[in-house]
Amino acid sequence: MKIKNRFEGPITMYMTTQQVAERYSCSRKTVYRWTKRPINPFPEPRLKHRGSADRWALEDILMYEQNYSS
Numbered sequence: 506m507k508i509k510n511r512f513e514g515p516i517t518m519y520m521t522t523q524q525v526a527e528r529y530s531c532s533r534k535t536v537y538r539w540t541k542r543p544i545n546p547f548p549e550p551r552l553k554h555r556g557s558a559d560r561w562a563l564e565d566i567l568m569y570e571q572n573y574s575s
Contacts, residue, residue, distance in 0.1 A: 519552065519560035528566070545573050 526533045539547035548569050550559035 517551070518563040520563055520566065522550070522559050522561070525561050525566065 520528070522533045522536060525536050529536070536547065540549050548561065548565035551562045551565065552560035554560075
């Protein structure tokens with residue numbers, strides 16, 4: 506999801522690893538395991554840092570949900 510910023514253009518909303526895990530009621534480790542799946546892999550974090558400081562783009566997560574929801 507992007508919000509229009511009149512000074513810099515669109516802004517991407519980010520979620521922490523913990524927020525992503527809470528969204529799917531799973532552990533943070535499970536979220537990372539999902540990114541390694543050969544079929545329907547979960548999107549990688551857009552901003553990678555040490556530990557749980559990674560940031561996941563909300564638009565990537567929403568696109569994933571839209572493409573792989575059953």
